[in-house]
Amino acid sequence: MLLSIIQGIFKTKPNMNELATLAKAGDEEVMNDLLFASTSFLKKTASFVCKRPIDKHDEEFTVALEGIHEAVFAFNSKENASFQTFAHLIIKRRLIDYIRKENSRNKRLILLEPNNEESSEQHYMYDKQSIYTYTVDQLAKARKEELLGYNKLLSEYNLSFEELANATPKHADTRKTALQIAQIISESAELYKFLIDNKRLPLKELESLVEVSRKTLERQRKYIIAIVLLLNSDFALIKEFVKGETI
Structure with a gap:
């Protein structure tokens, strides 16, 4: 059904x-x-x-x-x-x-060549540090790739990390409201399409949906757009890193 x-x-x-x-x-x-x-x-x-x-x-x-x-x-x-x-x-x-x-x-094994005093059996050693380093390095590389990708995406909207830092609302309540607006846009196919097609917020439509003035929406424009792009992206590591603040 x-x-x-x-x-x-x-x-x-x-x-x-x-x-x-x-x-x-x-x-x-x-x-x-x-x-x-x-x-x-x-x-x-x-x-x-x-x-x-x-x-x-x-x-x-x-x-x-x-x-x-x-x-x-x-x-x-x-x-x-x-x-x-x-x-x-x-x-x-x-x-x-x-x-x-x-x-x-499928751990990396290091073959230890036996010497004259050792038996002829093959000895293997599990290189834990190598695997740990590999995993950490892979995650760091993936995070770096996400940051580069997100920065490139922001640039398409004439935004940058520096601008985003300056545009982030300082007060928690204001920031929460902006996040909720971003969530509304990201989950609405129509509003999201408007943003993608026009590279700007659908201010007229938003005014009828949220109890926020047009002036406030315009002031928070950069921050809201950046969060919408993040919410609808595959940058999961960035989302996880800022989860307590944004998601």
Whole structure:
């Protein structure tokens, strides 16, 4: 029943937050429909993390599937702005843990040549430090790549990290309101398309949706645009790093 709704009766994108909440409450049909609707998202997220195409036959897809299950039961709509953003982070953590375990399982072995006083058996040593360094270096590299990608994306809107730092509202309440506005835009196909097509905020439409003056919207324009771009991006490591502040 719900699956038919997802496939197009209402011809709108399913509200993943609502589906996650219902699934968490124990509705198995909703859980199945949510997983079906998330198939493309799971493949995309797994491919992004693993840096290669992932399909339903790969072990990484199974890990991603377990991750979205975990996300459903950990999700709190009052604390997390978007289920899909939240799930992305959970899946990414699971996949990184999986990759680390695989690195350990396929650990680098250093063959110790026996000397005259040793037996002729081959001796292997697990180079833990090398694997640890590899993992940390890979994560640092991925984070750097995300920052470069985000900076490039911002430049398309004539924004920079320096401008974003200066444009960030100083007061928590003001910042929270700006974040909520960014969330509204990021989750609205129409508003988001306007931003992407015109490289500016849909001020007229926003005025009718939020209790914020046009003057305030214009003053917070840079910050709101930057957050919208982040929310609708695949820069999961950046999102995780600033989670307590933005997401």
